[in-house]
Amino acid sequence: MRSWMKSALGKLTRRQLFQAGAAAGMASQLQARQRTLYEDSIYQRLLGVKPILTCRGHTTAFGGSLMPEPVLRAMQEANDVFVDMQELQAACGKRIAAIMKTESAMVSAGSFSAMLLGCAACLTGKDGARIVALPHPTWPKREVLIQKAHRILYDRAYRAAGATVREFETKAQLERAIGENTAMLAALASTEQSPNPAVMTVQDYIDLGKKHNVPVLVDAASELPPASNLNRWTGADLVVFSGGKGILGPQSSGILAGRKDLIDAAVLNGSPNANIGRGMKVGKEEMVGLVVALELYAARDHVTIQESWNKKAQYMAAQLQGIRGFKAAYRLNKQDFGEVRIDWDRAVIPLTGKEAARKLFQGEPRMMYYDDDEGGILQTRSMKDGDEILAARRLREFFTTEGRKA
Numbered sequence: 001m002r003s004w005m006k007s008a009l010g011k012l013t014r015r016q017l018f019q020a021g022a023a024a025g026m027a028s029q030l031q032a033r034q035r036t037l038y039e040d041s042i043y044q045r046l047l048g049v050k051p052i053l054t055c056r057g058h059t060t061a062f063g064g065s066l067m068p069e070p071v072l073r074a075m076q077e078a079n080d081v082f083v084d085m086q087e088l089q090a091a092c093g094k095r096i097a098a099i100m101k102t103e104s105a106m107v108s109a110g111s112f113s114a115m116l117l118g119c120a121a122c123l124t125g126k127d128g129a130r131i132v133a134l135p136h137p138t139w140p141k142r143e144v145l146i147q148k149a150h151r152i153l154y155d156r157a158y159r160a161a162g163a164t165v166r167e168f169e170t171k172a173q174l175e176r177a178i179g180e181n182t183a184m185l186a187a188l189a190s191t192e193q194s195p196n197p198a199v200m201t202v203q204d205y206i207d208l209g210k211k212h213n214v215p216v217l218v219d220a221a222s223e224l225p226p227a228s229n230l231n232r233w234t235g236a237d238l239v240v241f242s243g244g245k246g247i248l249g250p251q252s253s254g255i256l257a258g259r260k261d262l263i264d265a266a267v268l269n270g271s272p273n274a275n276i277g278r279g280m281k282v283g284k285e286e287m288v289g290l291v292v293a294l295e296l297y298a299a300r301d302h303v304t305i306q307e308s309w310n311k312k313a314q315y316m317a318a319q320l321q322g323i324r325g326f327k328a329a330y331r332l333n334k335q336d337f338g339e340v341r342i343d344w345d346r347a348v349i350p351l352t353g354k355e356a357a358r359k360l361f362q363g364e365p366r367m368m369y370y371d372d373d374e375g376g377i378l379q380t381r382s383m384k385d386g387d388e389i390l391a392a393r394r395l396r397e398f399f400t401t402e403g404r405k406a
Contacts, residue, residue, distance in 0.1 A: 052361075055316075055369035055378040055391055057245075058222075062368065064244035064251030065382060071249060071293045078288040085272050085284065092287045093263065096255060099298050100239075101231050104263035106256050107243070107287045108270070109280035111221035114240040114256035115157035117277050118217045119144060121238075121265035122184040123162060131269055134276040135162035140181045145174050149199040150188040154219070158186060161276065171200050171208075178212045185209050189220035189233060193334050206235045215262060221245070221254070225335055227302045238262055243286075249293030250286040310338035312380035312388040319392035325349050326399045328378075342395075343375030349403045360398060367394055 043049040058065040067075075089106060096105035108114035122144075123137055124130035130137065144163040146155065151167060158165055163183060168174040174185075187205040202218055209216035215237035223229045224246030233239050236258065243253030256266055270277035313330055317340045320328035325348025329341045343353075351359070357371030370377040378395075380388055 050366050053365045053367045053387060053391055053394065054382050055367065055380070057379050057381055058242075060244070060251065064242075065246070065248050066384070067248055067250065067289065067293065068296060070296060071289045074292040075250070075285040075289040078285040083284055086267075088284055088287055089267060092291050093267075095291050096294060097257060099230075099294055100234065100255075100257050102234050102239070102257040104258065104260040106263050106267050106270070107282050107290055108254040108256050109277075109282050110244075110252055111219070111240050111242040111254040112154055112157050113270075113277065113280040114221075114254040115154065115217065115219060116161045117266040117270050117280070118238040118240065118256050118258075118262070119158045119161040119163050119184060119186075120269040120276055121262045122215050122217070124265060124269065125261070126265050126268060128268075131265075131275050133162075134269065135160065137162045141183050143181045144184045144186050145177055145182055146186040147171065147174055147200050149194065149196070150186065150191055152188060152219075154221070155186060155188075158184075170198065171204060174200075175208055175212075178208070178214060182212070182214050185214055185216045187216060187218045187236070189218050189223045189229070202233055202236065206233075209237065215259070224297075225302065225306070225337065227297070227300070230298070234258075243290045243293070247290070247293050247297045249290040253282055253286045253290040255290070255294075306337045309379075309381045312383055313338035313340050313378065316340050316378055316380070316388050316392045316395075320396055320399075323396060323399050324403050326403070337381065339380075340378040341375070342369075342378060344399065349399055350405070351402060356398075356402070359402075360394070363394075363398070365390070365394065367391065 041051045043051055052062055054062065056062065092107050093105040096107070097103060106117075108117055120131075120134055123142055124134065130139065142163050144158045144165050146165060146167055148167050148169055155165065165186075166177060168177060178185075185205050185208060187200070187202050189202055191199050192201060205216045205218070208214070217238040217240065218233045218236045219240050220229060220233060221240055221242045222245055224241065230241070238256060238258035241247065241255040241257075243249040243255060244251035256263065269275050271281045272278070317328045317330035320326065320340070320342070325345035327343050330338060331341055333339050344351075346352075349356075353371045353373050353375045357369065357376060360367040370379070378391070383391070
């Protein structure tokens with residue numbers, strides 16, 4: 001060893017040496033991660049598509065979530081042999097239902113597919129002629145009733161199944177509309193967070209459904225976390241979850257769970273049968289991957305994982321302090337995990353929230369967050385360890401530079 005190195009090392013304590021080594025190791029890991037993600041990813045090598053450094057949650061339009069290694073291994077192993085898809089669907093449904101504490105369940109091709117097949121089941125039951133007739137039901141019992149506050153773009157799945165969707169402002173109006181032509185009531189789980197007392201709760205829907213003997217479908221596609229939501233709406237006749245997003249299964253998978261008779265009807269409407277769900281295939285690998293992901297999710301230490309999200313958010317908020325005209329505030333959101341609210345003085349940083357988001361998405365590395373007119377929100381639940389450091393560096397550099405231009 002060179003004398004100058006011996007001399008330098010001799011002046012360091014063991015703890016300092018360990019810290020120095022750890023810091024060097026972290027820097028090396030970050031450089032390797034940046035290369036892998038943003039310079040040498042398979043997307044870039046194979047197709048010339050640049051990956052994204054995300055400060056958002058699980059967003060389908062940007063790839064959903066990241067599957068854990070056990071899920072990937074299970075999917076790879078599932079690729080090695082052939083199985084009867086009907087038997088596999090039944091077995092997967094049984095395992096999912098046991099975890100969710102419902103009568104039955106099935107794997108769908110995403111949550112939109114689960115909504116469509118659930119609605120189809122309410123339209124047809126197990127009547128073969130009616131199943132073949134979709135999406136053009138010739139019978140009058142084909143109406144889906146929904147409160148306006150529960151409407152979203154994705155409820156067009158019910159229309160795609162062949163239903164006629166009728167929208168109402170109030171609970172009283174909806175209840176008066178229930179009749180012999182009502183096939184289903186549709187609820188959106190995210191409305192539970194609404195401060196407006198006029199907005200129906202999911203339990204309001206369930207109570208109405210039981211009162212009038214009409215099935216209720218709850219769209220809870222994005223409602224994980226909290227983990228308790230997995231078993232929260234089991235009083236409904238049908239519940240929908242995304243298989244990707246919070247569960248971290250294949251993004252192209254979903255869950256439809258609930259009453260056995262309706263699940264049986266949904267399976268008949270779905271692939272591999274040549275009915276309305278034929279094009280919504282789920283591969284054997286994805287089915288196995290979803291079951292493994294759900295088992296992992298049910299056993300996960302959600303408190304510790306949420307704490308890791310919070311620590312990343314706190315780190316980012318701290319690293320973004322001291323930028324002229326810029327504010328970054330850590331807070332707990334409605335789902336009770338940490339995020340960072342950012343905004344800035346337009347006189348110092350002359351960009352709207354949308355303009356800043358667009359420039360960051362077009363930069364290197366490409367970056368995205370929940371942008372709005374005022375600024376935006378940074379979340380860390382889709383990040384791997386170290387991403388928060390790369391993101392904080394990129395944001396600090398960007399807003400500092402933009403402030404100098406003013």
